Amino acid sequence: MTVSHDMEFFIDATRCIGCQACVQACSECDTHKGHSMIHLEYIDRAHSVQTAPMVCMHCDSPTCAEVCPADAIKRTDDGVVMTALKPRCIACNNCVLACPFGIPKMKTEFKLMMKCDMCYDRTSVGKRPMCATVCPSQALFFGTREQVEHLRPNSLPVNQFQFGAQIITTKVNMLLPQNGQSEHIDVTAAMSEQTIGNTMVANILMDNFYFNEEKDHAHQ
Amino acid sequence: MKPSYTREQKLTIVYGILTIVLLLVVLQLYMLAATMNAYLGGDETIIVPTAIASLVCFALNAGLLCYLYKIEET
Amino acid sequence: MLTNKQNQINVKSESPCQQQQRWRKDFPIDWPQDRFIARRDFTKFMVLISLAFVFGQFWILIQNFLRQRRGKLPLRAIAKINEIPVGGAKTFSYTQEYDSCVLVRLDANTFVAYSQECTHLSCSVVPKVERGCFQCPCHEGYFDIANGRPLSGPPRRPLPRIKLKLQQDTIYAQGVELRMI
DSSP, X not given: OOOOTTEEEEEOGGGOOOOOHHHHHHHTOGGGTTOOSOEEEESSTTTOOOEEEEOOOOBSSOHHHHHOTTOOOOBOXXXXXXXXXXXXXXXXXXXXXXXXXXXXXXXXXXXXXXXXOTTHHHHTTTOOOHHHHHOTTOSEEEEEHHHHXXXXXXXXXXXXXXXXXXXXXXXXXXXXXXXXXXXOOOTTTTTTSOOOOOOOOOOHHHHHHHHHHXXXXXXX | XXXXXXXXXXXXXXXXXXXXXXXXXHHHHHHHHHHHHHHHTTOOTTHHHHHHHHHHHHHHHHHHHHHXXXXXXX | OOOGGGGOOOOOSSOHHHHXXXXXXXXXXXXXXXXXXXXXXXXXXXXXXXXXXHHHHHHHHHHHHHHHHXXXXXXXXXXXXXXXXXXXXXXEEOSSTTOEXXXXXXXXXXXXXXXXXXXXXXXXXXXXXXXXXXXXXXXXXXXXXXXXXXEESSOOXXXXXXXXXXXXXXXXXXXXXXXXX
């Protein structure tokens, strides 16, 4: 009982409409106590409603598993990285800090890390993960590479990412434009700079003055 | 090109070796109990042969374990 | 066009798995490999037990060698003849301090002595002269009082017999006879 080799997971963040159907569907599952293992990231909440769904990328060399001191994160032979084993997890948060994609969720109240396991109870018997099943725009797609090539000819599935000096190859693919260029964002470059915040202008002193004058007028 | 075993093959090999090792250990246990019983009853002729046999069993076990470690190194 | 070649770095000829340190390889992440390592570690434990058994065998060998080197056993006075009534018994130590033995007077002219340690698990046997047996209370083992052979219960070997010598009204213990049957 393994996940079929030709079935792969594809994420197209541009198609995400932020409906939270995937979050609701994921939280229906009892294996993670009603907590959703998928979450939506707001790209630039101040200016746009665009969201991107974040699922476990099921890396070939999973960083979370490499740093786990209790050997609680295991991978099946079809490449799906499992969530933490309850008897072993010590809730040390090492995996939370280590994952480049920010996927592991620490539930300190019951001392366990939980993360997406690609609905292994469903995918190992030929069904699709819950999030991919309910996504109305199919931003989350579970199918064969041929299907994706046929349905989305302008998209290119990518499964290799570079974080600093670490090159990560994942099982989950992200769909990017065919003619796109790889973007290199140095997240530490701006660390020593001053933050540029938006200045808020609120004429509170003037408003107060106005208010008192009205009151005076009323009294008179 | 050194032949490398697949994970399934390695699992089968370790099961086979474990079976043999368990049989040898049970044999050694029986020999130890029988030797002790004989010694307490005054029979001294049995001691040296069983000691050598036990040593041979251990040598076989150790050899099998070394093989298990060797198939991991690539 | 996005290509992998843009991000190529030089990889060593070994796979990432082989580059790992020994202790990392002993705790694998993949389940099939984890199963293999778990069974290999169990085999290692079994081989260590095998080594322990070899030590046990050689310990017996050494004990035997030391016993042979001790040579002739000493003569030790147990009691005077008139100290023990017919049907009575006396405990004594022979050869070492902790080797408890028992001397029994069956009738006017018959004395028998055996080691008091039951050949099953070394509990002290109790002489029951009227019933003609020694009884081990731990697991209900019975030995014939005349020759020390097991009658019933778990014991399989006879009680070691203490060789007696009468010299001028005093009974001496002069040797131990170990028996298999």
